[in-house]
Amino acid sequence: MSLPPERLKRRPEFRLVAAKGRKAPMPGLVLQALARTDDGAARIGFTVTKKVGNAVIRNRTRRRLKEAARLWLAEHPAAGVDLVLIGRDGTRKRSFGALKDDFCRALAKMGVT
RNA sequence: CCAGACGGUCGGACGACCGCUGGCGGUAUGAGAGAAACCAUAUCGCUAGAGGAAAGUCCGGGCUCCACGGGAAUACGGUGCCGGCUAACGGCCGGCGGGGGUGACCCCAGGGAUAGUGCCACAGAAAACAGACCGCCAGCGCAAGGACCCCAGUUCCCCGCCGGCAAGGGCGAAACGGUGCGGCAAGAGCGCACCGCGCCCCUGGCAACAGGGGCGGCAGGGCAAACCCCACCGGGAGCAAGACCGAAUAGGGGCGGCCGGCGGGCCAAACCGGUGCAAGCCGGGGUGGUGACGCAGGGGCAUUUCCGUCCCGUCGCCCGGGUAGGUCGCGUGAGGCGCGCCGCGAGGCGCGUCCCAGAGGAAUGGUCGUCCCCUGCUGAACGGCAGGGACAGAACCCGGCUUACAGGCCGUCUGGCAUU
RNA sequence: UGGGGGAUAGUUUAGCGGUAAAACUCCCGGCUCUGACCCGGGCAUCCUUGGUUCGAAUCCAGGUCCCCCAG
Secondary structure, three states: OOOOOEEOOOHHHHHHHHHHOEEEEOOOEEEEEEEOOOOOEOEEEEEOOOOOOOHHHHHHHHHHHHHHHHHHHHHOOOEOEEEEEEEOHHHHHOOHHHHHHHHHHHHHHHOOO
16 A cells, blocks of 8 residues: 555556546646546556656656655545546656646546545 | 876765655554464554666576486587686686787787688789780791991891790789899799798797797698588576465366257157957057167367277266465575785685665655755856756676766876976 | 567668669759650768678677567
């Protein structure tokens, strides 16, 4: 249990969210969300492709996304959704405050509070 | 001081807050009659937490499973001066030979070309049993022509024939040794000296090889990162190895119950025939039952054909294998650090000391501050502002190689300039 | 993890030790009143760095990128 919300781990789960869910692109990240039928804690997954850079850059990108999501969801817990955060080139370059703001606005756009 | 060569080493520092993973300890809960212990989860505290290349995956090993009676050979792949180091290596160290640099030093797949095959374009006469284009020389011929003032001519040139030669010219990356002297009609290792080459001997060295002497009289062009020959090495697969636990569904085995695509067997009923007065008996018949006997069909025995052989439906219970998933493998090791001894060195030996990452959609982070370094702008020193801080992220482990890399530090040495 | 293959003009491919070839595209010129067609000409660090060789796109080694196969 690395985060209060559970982690998405399996490839079919990611594919389901990508196929059925909604997508909100932001300068610092892309958010995909899919409402679930149950009311359990939100599940969250991270995707950083090889296009972004080498292993060091991909690690840095994923860790900043993890931290932004952790800080926001600690104050505003969500339930009944699966979230996938996709890292992009801007994730690494953007200031952390702006990255958190991107995540917040993406959630608002989804209708998830 | 400047320029350079080689070796080693570091890979920003400190702090605050919020987090992550492992370990240890405490507390609470699961928990059942209770206690202890154990396990799981949550939480609190302490503690540890990426590299010199973790990278590329190019070699070598450990480890695990599989195969295998031993050995050898063939094929395939790799390695290739000599000696040493090492668990081993295609690695490293020390030598040797060749090449480069004024030098410190650097670079080299560096065995075999009289085992064979093949290739050497263009140019050039000729490119590998040598041969002779121009040319040089001797002899013979000399019709015509020329030179020698004219004529003549046993003269010369030119020309032709035959022969000797390989110095010179020219081509080429390379021309069947090089330079010099002698010699000769001209020449030629034809002779001599030196150099090169080959063979033999001696000396030094473990050896590669080096030095010296003698002989040969030049034979044997180059290419083996062309085929090849020789010597040596190599069983295969890889932690998704492998071991253990083990859902749902399907499938396997055992036991019991139930029944069927064709054929035939057996049993029984309707019905038919025969017989008998009749009960009945005999034969046919086959709606039903029975038993998995045969056939068909399907499947297994690596693949295809044939043959052979084994198996076969459905329901219930039990059993074992095994998929998803989980646990282990998993870090005490060819281990780090320090000291001493041996060795030119790679390295070896001894003593002391330390325990030092273990994830699994994958922890080792996020934000901020101070300092350090670099760049740009501004600026009288000082300073101010802005931007940046290399290459890169463990995935079973270890020894190497290769590649990437901002900047810094230490040591040894070389060349030059200046000073004493 | 293990194995195999490739990189040549703008594009697709030849070439396998000795002048780098073809088709299409593009550019220039010609033809035409203009355009097309047609005719002539041009366009190459042979991915990169070293090495072997007299000579390398070709052979060997290191590197970069891409593709494929098996698990």
